[in-house]
Amino acid sequence: MADAAEDFSALPLPDRFSHKNWKVRKEGYEDAKQQFEKTPDESDPVFAPFIQDPGLWKGAVADSNVAAQQEGLGSYCAFLKFGGVKACTRTRATTVYPIVEKGLPQTRPAAKQNAIEALLLCVELDKADPVIEEILPGLSHKTPKVIAATLAGLRTIYHNFGCKIVDPKPVLKALPKVFGHADKNVRAEAQNLTVELYRWLKEAIKPLFWGELKPVQQGDLEKLFEGVKQEPQPKQERLTRAQQDAMAAASAAPAAGDGEEEAEEYLEEEDAAEVDAFDLAEPVNVISKIPQDLLDQLASSKWKDRKDALDALYSALNVPRIKDGPFDDYVRALAKCMKDANVAVVTVAANCIDLLAKGLRNAFFKHRATVMSPIMERLKEKKQSVSEALGQALDSVFISTSLSDCLEETLEFLKHKNPQVKQETLKFLIRCLRTTRDVPAKAEVKSIADAATKLLTESTEVNRAGGAEILGTLMKIMGERAMNPYLDGLDDIRKTKIKEFFETAEVKAKDRPKPVVAPKAAPAGRKPIGGAKKPALGMKKPAPSVAPPAEEPVAAPSPPKPRSIPSKLAGPRAGGLPTPGAGLKLQKKLGGPGGLASPQRRVVSPPSEDQPPAPAGPKFGLGRGLAGRPIAKPATTSEPAPAPAAPQMSGMSAAERAELEELRLGKERFTRTVEDLKSERTKLNSQVTELQNQNAQLIEDHTRDVLSIKAKETQLVRARSDAESAEQTVQKQQREIERLKRELARALRASAMSPPNTMSDNFNMPLPETSVYQDPSNSGGLPRAGLHMGPRFESGRPRSYASASPSEEKENNGGMESPGIGSRDGSFGRRKFSPSYGAGYSGLGSPTRSSVLGSGSASGEDQPARGGEGAENWKRAAEVTSQLKARIEQMKARQGLSRQPAQR
Known part of the structure; x- marks a missing residue:
């Protein structure tokens, strides 16, 4: 084995x-x-x-x-x-x-x-795309365990790399199928994957698959989304090889700061680039959905028709991504709607522009010039809902273009005479600076900074704060060093305000070339301090450019000998060498600000080390240490006189250097004084500007108060004249009431004393005259001026008429009361009657009602009286009295109502 x-x-x-x-x-x-x-x-x-x-x-x-x-x-x-x-x-x-x-x-x-x-x-x-393409067939596997594991693997990939690296669109399209799977584990893993995608995309995931889910599934996902909404934007936990290489390059770059900060900023920018619905959605052709008669409806004279047409357009444009097409006519119509008198039409039109700009994105660039100026002109509308809709439309137009495209019109409207337009344009510019990803050019930075600096002197606090916020946001983009030239003339209060906005501003664009400049590469080759290229400038004066620095360090510690020192302004001395002061000035020019300014610095970096292979030249001093070493390049030397050089150099260094240092200090003090005076002048100028603004505001307030006082005085004069005329009217009405009262009392006395006239049985002739108004003071109870009935014969002609009032009766009689009965005999023969009939107020003045005994005949003889007319006349007199009383009460009531406003 x-x-x-x-x-x-x-x-x-x-x-x-x-x-x-x-x-x-x-x-x-x-x-x-x-x-x-x-x-x-x-x-x-x-x-x-x-x-x-x-x-x-x-x-x-x-x-x-x-x-x-x-x-x-x-x-x-x-x-x-x-x-x-x-x-x-x-x-x-x-x-x-x-x-x-x-x-x-x-x-x-x-x-x-x-x-x-x-x-x-x-x-x-x-790349992630080929990997995801190979993983997706696992979602169609016949085994539920494989599908659930595939969903879990996808969730892990998105969790580590995010949706910016891994395209979520193919997975989102496949989600409805797995949500309809019979296995509960598959559906649970589908929910977990959807929640993970929601962490990165938020609401942008819904347009692709949300409508294909069941309401119950939508409700469950909404509950899961609630726990994710409060979480911060997730960050990429694992970097791709390309990102790792970029980080390594940023870390190795010779920047002013350390490379780790640069790498962190790079990752932050990568994470900040969120994926929105536009990147995930497919373009939709909305031209076919727009009503054919839309333009005709927008030209209607009824605002309701225009609004309905815009609502239909809004419904057609309400998609995540719009396919480009011939929208020129519609855009011009929407721009025209910005001038509509109805704010509802303006609001819906702004919403349509917002959707169109979001749906077209870069393709909307060609329509920007058509709609931007009308929208900004309509910013004068103070209604909150309208201004928000217009601002949202402007933001969408800006996203579809760039800061450079919109800057010219924006700065132009910052000078608008309408304060509302100026404030809304100011807010729009601040939003543009926050959201732009392109660093503005130097010319654009200058124009923005100049406009913002002018706003700092505005009379309203909103505009001043807006100008400071623009400068602070711009400083966040460009850096503090780049903005220093624009802040030099400002006072400390405004600089502090700008600094506060700078610290709190959040921008997406940062000027990277500034920290990446190579200032550290140059110090590494810090050799040419008075060497290499600079001595070429001293070809005319080769020795003085380097000889004085070498002699000064030795002469400083040795006690100077008391001797007369020539002026530093003297010309060159014998031997072709310039004065020591001139050598120091040339040395300062060659060394620069950090080179050979002080003796200690000159000792630390002697120029002799830069030229070790130079041959031994003439020595300017023997037994003086470093002074005996060759300093200058021998290529341009011409045998200077060595004897007088040493004592001249040693005699110059102590006193002349003291004078030079004193002059340098004096110059620095003078420079500081000038700078202080400049800053003080700037502060005073800003204070003068503020006081001028305050003075103008006070003058305007004073003028407004004076006009208000004059208006009040005019109203007071008018009120007094109205009161006087009302008092006169009241007095006139009171006199009329008194007169009416007297007339009423006279009528009542006459009616109480005169009995009804009846026909006498002893006489065959009728009673020729009946008077309701009688004067009790008249002897015999004969009637006086009042109601006279009967004819009067003058010149053989009868005439009878009724006067309207007692005053008219007086006028008809020459201002005298009618005598009633001129003469009366014992047999009640003939009488002379008054030409008028009394009682003008009761209605008895009419000839038909006042002629009780009938009208006179042509011959002047009285007509015979009728038997029952006496009692009827008495009743009529009573009716006249009651009517007079009612009218007097009405007049009193009217006088009481008219008197109250006058007293008030």
């Missing part, structure tokens, strides 16, 4: 993989796994037989023996892990379905784990 075992181990691995003995196969799987793990790279020859013959793995992952299959799956995992992309692409078409059919339903935990790991490695090494 030992010999047989040795013979089996000596067989090649492909032969052992296909051996009929399961133990030989198992040992072959184990040996292959060990050899794969020991390989140095993916090009090792041990992988070649298995790449050339992928069928070897088909038997290994689906081995009939459970123990051998477990080892075969483990060996295949090692093959994929160490064999690389080529090992995956050559074998996945042969191994994935056998793993799904035989490996995933395995009862052994180790075997099942190896099967899942093999599928995950296939997805990780290359």
Whole structure:
């Protein structure tokens, strides 16, 4: 048996993989796994037989023996892990379905784990689409256990890689079929997979399969979704090989920060790219669903017809993805609806634009110019529902285009005279900066920053806060360094506000070139401090460019000798050398800000180390340490005089350097003072601007108050005149009432004293006149002016008429009361009658009712009276009295009502 075992181990691995003995196969799987793990790279020859013959793995992952299959799956995992992309692409078409059919339903935990790991490695090494395509036939398997295991494997893949790496569309289309399976385990695993997809896609999964589920299943899924809605957006737990390479490149990049932060930002951006319904849905041709008479209905004069037409269009456009077509006429009609007087029509039209832009996405770009300006012009509407619909339409238009396309019109409407339009445009620009994935160009950044800076000086707090938020959001995108030039002129309060918005802003675009610049690569070659290229500038003055720095460090520790020092502004000295001050200035130019500014720095990095092969040149000092070393390049030397150089250099360094340092400090102080004055001036300018705005607001308020006071004074004057006219009317009515009262009292006295006229039996002639109104003061009870009945003869002609009132009677009689009876004889002969009939208010003034004894004849003789007319006249007088009383009461009531408003 030992010999047989040795013979089996000596067989090649492909032969052992296909051996009929399961133990030989198992040992072959184990040996292959060990050899794969020991390989140095993916090009090792041990992988070649298995790449050339992928069928070897088909038997290994689906081995009939459970123990051998477990080892075969483990060996295949090692093959994929160490064999690389080529090992995956050559074998996945042969191994994935056998793993799904035989490996995933395995009862052994180790075997099942190896099967899942093999599928995950296939997805990780290359693309997920071919793997999912090989897995999906497992959902149609006749064994429910295989279907449930396939669903569990898919859930694991989506859990590790997410829906951005693994396309969920094929799986979502297959879900309704498994939800209708008879096995409860299959339905349970289908629910788990759906919940996992909902974690990544949220509501975007519903348009593809939700309508094919039963209401009970929809209800159960909704309950499961409730527990997932509150969870944060999931992140990818396992990276593909491409992502790993990108992370490695980001970590190895010589950036200002460490590479781990760059890799984390890269992963965050990958996770932030969510999959929406547009990516999952199929394009729908909605042109056929739009009513044919839509444009005619939109031109109707009735708003109800226009709204109904837009509702029909909304129903047709309400799909996740729209197939591009001839929408030009409809878009122009929707843009025209933005000017409609009815807000309901405007709202539905904005919703239609929103759906059309979302459904077409990039294809809506050509319609942007048609609808954007009308929508922004209609932002003046203050109704909340209308402004929200318009804002949503603008957001969808922006998503279908880009920030650069929309920026010009947006900045133009930021200057709109309507404050409501300006505020809504401001909010739209902030939303654009938050959601854009494209970093704005420098020119666009400048235009945005300039517009936002102008908003900081607005009189309203909303606009000022909006301007600060724009600058803070833009700073989040571009970085603090890039925004410093736009914040220099602002005061500390506004800078603090902008900083707050910068810290809280959430953006999707970040300017990567700024941190990735290579500032650290340049310091590595920090050799040219006064060397290589810079000495070329000193060809005219070769020695001074390097000689003074070498002499200064030695002269500093030695005590200077008291001597007269020439001015630093003097010209070149003898021997062709410039003054020490000029050498220091040239040295400062060559060294730069961090080079040879201080003596200590010059000692640390002597230029002599940059030029070790230079030949020995003339020495400027003997026995002076470093001063005797050759410093300058000998190529341009021309034998300077060595004798006067040493004392000049040693005499200059102490005093002249002190003066230079003093001047440098003075210059720094002056520069700081200038900067402080500039900042103070900026603050004062901002305060002046704010005070001007406040002054303008106060002037406007004062003008409004003055106009209000004048309006109140005008109303008061009018009210006083109305009150005076009402008082006059009341006085007039009171006088009329008093007069009527007097007339009534006179009528009552007359009616109480005069008895009814009857015919006298002693006389054959009738009573010629009957008066209801009689004056008791008249002797003999004769009637006075009042109701006179009877004819009067003047100039042989009879005339009778009734006056309307006592006042008219006075006017007819020349202002005098009618005398009633002019003369009376004892035989009651002839009488002269008044030309008027009294009682104008009772109705007795009519000739038919007032002529009791009849009308006068042409000859002037009285007519004979009728027997019963006296009593009838008395009754009529009583009726007149009662009517007068009723009318007086009515007039009093009216006077009381009119007097109350006047008093009020």
